[in-house]
Amino acid sequence: MGIRKLSTASLHAWVDRIIAGNRVIGIQAKDDKFAFAPLSAAGDLRLDHDVAYTPPKAFFQPAIETLVRYRGIEHESVVDDDPFVLFGVHPYDMVALNQMAEIWSRDNYDPHYMSRWEQATVVACDVQNVSENCFAGCMGTAHVKEGFDILLTKVGDSYLADYRTEKGEKLADLMEQSRDATDGDLRARREVWHANNRLLRRHELQMFPNNLPELLEKSYDHPVWEEMAERCFSCGSCNLCCPTCYCFDVQDDVEWDLQSGERKRAWDGCMLASFAGVAGGHNFRGDRADRYRHRYYRKGKYVPEMIGECACVGCGRCISACVANIANPVTVYNRLLEDE
């Protein structure tokens, strides 16, 4: 455990050494955006990215994954236990991953998600460039204190690498040209955190996220649900790009012999029209407004009541993804507060 300082050039050399011995998923440029993808050279790593297009949940709960393989009535569990390094996770996404680990491990422990989580070494990095819709500053997620194995912070032309865990230490051992961080370095890092807390506020929530459950308790019949949902296409984009949306569908993929196959789960979304439908045709959330409200209640009330943390981490992806321009949680929650 420790905090090391290394130059950008040393960081690149370090990353290349990590790549030589590990499966590394790193943040990279993709067209005019950024995405996590298998990393083959440190030069492709973009720690200056503004936001990853797809949240890192995709490497723990893939869009489609096999849960069970069967032949006739013989079923066997399929668990992915291949170690990997996830490099370049922003603090708000780290908070989301911490929440997901809590959700998938509590009550009915999910070995599929948790195996990947246990096999992963997560290298987080503080934000260097703010995305167009990020509001992590007002969600308390501009900076993250736990969950990562290493936290990188760019300070001047160098990086500080704060390694906390055995897995983090194993990677830190591969650093060749680095030195221990000084008090001055740590002061500079605190300044980065303070600055990010100010800068990651493209939208300003007018309350503490902790107060959302109480506000929502009183807002079930507010007109905002109908007004916003009137423009909703029920496309589910806001669900799929959300780092804390984890709802899923389960379907069988059957082989030609009609005896063997795989049971798979795939991302699903509560904004999709058929989400709460049952056999026989009844849909328990057939109205767009009911689905729209359900999503904001999940983020601001239902999940917080379960795990004690607001399930919106302020990444702003839903705002960017929504073609109808109705998915800004800050707009919705501020409106409820104004009319309280």
Added chain:
Amino acid sequence: MSCSCNSTSDKDLYVPEPATVLKSEPMTELERFLEFKLASGRELGHMPGQFVELSLPAYGEAPFSISSSPTKNGSFEMVVRQVGNVTSGIHRLQAGEKVGIRGPYGTSFPVEDGLRGQDIMFVCGGIGLVPVRSAIHYVLDNRDDYGDVKILFGCKSPAERLFTDELAAWEERDDVEVLQTVDKGDESWSGNVGVITTLLPKVHVNASNTAAIVCGPPVMYKFVIWDLYEMGLTADGIYVSLERRMKCGLGKCGHCQVNNIYVCQDGPVFNLGEIEEVREAIQ
């Protein structure tokens, strides 16, 4: 790389255990009666009102209520309505074939302790009788432990009535009051005609000592509950079983969620007092 592990340190709750079909026979045009036995020989260990996830190779998995009582040893029963892919496959099952079972899951009607000593009124609409039958058998198998027992059953048409032999046998008993109705009669039907709520004025209950167990199509609850209130019952004396899309059964997939409640884990059986204020629960 993914590895297949039969013995992970943490049990995979998605892996079903094999069960054998003991009996499979048609009940109505759409419903089929099935009896199963777990291949391991162990009892399912359910309580009335709980459900299982049933897997059928090449078709998939879906949730079904258990219709038999835990007082019946050695096997368990279900009634499956043919409405989709998995249920069509289930309808083709023959005795001797195998399926996969996960569960039992969810909450149950508190027949074991909470309701002992009370009068019990079962109010069932259509296939709502399927899960409630488990509680009916449980109560009748321990008949001395309960007060008056009433069974109210309504169906759309005479042809859709389920467990007609058992209903006839219950009607024969002196210690059970059975009232039945159909929404629309035909020449075979000489009984009551009208929706299930038309039966309620015909029964006399000691409201302060009566528990009502209600299960039926979504539209039924609101009207039955109104009338039960009229009769003097309170929310604490009413138990409902809610239908939702219980895809995983483990409180994760989100499909069965009603506000903050996961019906597959927190339900499907609720005391009305717990969910009366939960919007979306009773529609």
